[in-house]
Amino acid sequence: MPSEEADEALRGKTLTKYTENTITSKKEFKAMLKEVKSKGYAIDNSEDIQGINCVGAPIFNEHGYPVAALWITAPYGRLPASQFESKGKIIQKYAMKISTKLGYLTQSL
Secondary structure (H helix, E strand, O other): OOHHHHHHHHOOOOOOOOOOOOOOOHHHHHHHHHHHHHHOOEEEEOOOOOOEEEEEEEEEOOOOOEEEEEEEEEEOOOOOHHHHHHHHHHHHHHHHHHHHHOOOOOOOO
16 A cells, blocks of 8 residues: 555554564554565564564555555464575465456556
């Protein structure tokens, strides 16, 4: 989504710490959003629940707006950090296939 909209969504919100990996700084969170946009996928490195990792990618509608996500979740032993990049690329590939079926044309957001 546009950065202005992301800023508005964060305004007035507190980022609650759930584990030692939880991002609680809005500045760090915004930097992570830029990285996600660049890579095409996001990771949750036990940020919400200790020992549970996730990798996900956005699904876009015909206007290029994120409307859903495709992700995988597993205990860190089955989805270690060393697999984030390879799994992220796979998830991103299939999220893009779904996006295309929704009318999304690959474009720069």
